[in-house]
Amino acid sequence: MSLEKVVFGFFVLLAATLNLGFFIGDISDPTLHSVYELFAAVVVSLIATVLKFGDRTQIGAVHLATSLVADLQLIAAALMWAYATQVSSQGLDAAATAGVVSLSGGALLANLVSVALLVIETVSFHRR
């Protein structure tokens, strides 16, 4: 058992769970989606990306790609949230919430792919 693998698996999984936690609930209800959870999802996703840097294997490259997609989606969601609360005159209404949450839903898909890759990697390489 290597600590590196534990940390790696932990962050990949945590990114997915936090993302899911933010995503579930009525898509247009702002009270059901905590901004703290979005923040945590962004931070953990960024850390997971950095952890994947520099892995030269094929599966490592796909890992990095999915992570970059998740980052992009989550940052877009955060930007949309910032726009709704700070710039838009309507504030964080149902439409804006739906936009933020659906973007994070996209990130969730990428994170699920990441988790799937993690599982595949674990299953196929016993001595790693």
Place this chain on the structure above:
Amino acid sequence: MTPQRPGQRHRHRHGRRLSARYTETSPTIFLLLRRMRAPLIVLIVIFSVSVLGLTLVPPGMTFFDAFYFMSYTATTIGYGELPQPFSGAQRLWVMSTIYLTVIGWTYVVGSLLALLGDRTFRQAIALRRFTRTVNRLREPFLLIAGYGQTGQLLGRALDSLGRRLVVLDRSSERVDSLDIDAYYADVPGLTGDAADPRTLDLAGLEHPFCEGVLALTDDDETNLAIAMTAALIRPELTVVARALSPAVEHRMRAFGSPTVVNPFDRFGDHVRLALHAPTSYQMMSWLVRGPGAELPEPGRAPASGRWIVCGFGRFGHKIVEDLRADGLEVTIVDVACAEPGVIVGDASDPAVLERTDPAGAAGFVAGTDNDTTNLSLIAAARRHNPGLFIAARQNHRASAPLFEAIGADWVMVAAEVVSREIYAQLSSPLLWRFLREMPARGDDWAQQLLDRLQAHCGSRLGSVWKVTLTDAETPTLGPWLAGGDARLGDLVRSPQNRDRPLAAVPLMALRGDETVLGPEDDFSLRPDDQLLFVGHPAARRSLVDTVTNRAVGDYVLFDRNVPAGWLWQRLTRRVPHAG
């Protein structure tokens, strides 16, 4: 000039590239990312903790404001407390985050700078830049493996001819010196072991534009490995290798047909040529020096009589062999060699030198592999017999002024012998052939040709160039050559005034496989003849004009003034004969 032969491109398409057999190195960016992993994670954690804290500490901020504040504070821009003055609790938190972020940034910047200064990282970058430059070369280039004295001399000479080069050497200092050396073209250099096929591949051995490999390292084994690799992987390439020992020379010849240059061997040939035909030797040493070289002084003709050779190593053996082949008597002195007929002892020891009887000798060769010893040998021998003809072997470039000051009649510098030899071969195969066949013509002939050369070019060597009489290269000559009465003298005339000859001397004509050395004016030309000229660069341009411009060609060959333009030709009804 084009190195592409039809079969070659075909073969390459089938993916015989050697590089495919090696694992690919990962791009430098991945090395950078891998090393920056820890610092970046630390920075992200510090940032997120700070932002999260700011949103939680009463009276509380939105994530947007907190991120905004941390962005300008952490990057030390510092706009102040926005959007409104902070509470005591907020200030307490911000105080700790400021120190935290400073640590984070310092860590990141420090790691980045350390990485950029890292030797492995710099090597990785240099290697990438090198392979990219080599891969992008789109003109024929020569691969020089070994950038010592010989490589540098030859590199400069070939560069001034406009040839592109790629350099490999084991020493990074020599490769770095490429940046300082005055080259016309950009010369990519790589530090690495040239005996390793992988390094040769990186340096472009399999590049379709690679036209030749020069193995010029100091080490015979390495040169053999290079010649072998080149012959096995690209059998059609020109390979020139330097070898000191005859055994290695023999092994090199087992692989394809490399040109092997043995400096001692060549020097021995020069000695014999100079003994028999001093003028031929003078002309040869002039022609191999390249454009702009001054005519070397005739120098003293080496005396025939008894010679003393000090130092009976590889160099000594060769020169003794050559002198004896000429029927000269040779006295040999060596420190260690105990062969019969060899005086054993240090020749700089007066007692040993006495035994060789320098007063009765005609020539003296200081041929040890130590410059200081050679210089003191010369001084000692001169004391006994000031009239001795002195040949010396110079091992290091730094000693050149000393050998010049002591006034040796001949100085053998292995690097120069090799580089001139290879230069003559690579710059023009015709010149090479001329140099090999010229000695057979005798000294009087050489004297005549040398006088002609001097009359046309002065004492400074002009360009040496080749003209092939084909429709592609000399379109205006077709009908003239077909006429059957094409005299060489009629071609070499000035386009300004055809009564004046051009300042160019034809050195050799090659027809099929037969050569005519120093063809006279009444030499009759035929299509597909190859001509080698020496002359002023302006003469070269004039000759190119004559053979490519129809109007000029008509004037020079037939003494007809024809308008150069199509319209005027039609109007005056004077159409050029030529072409």
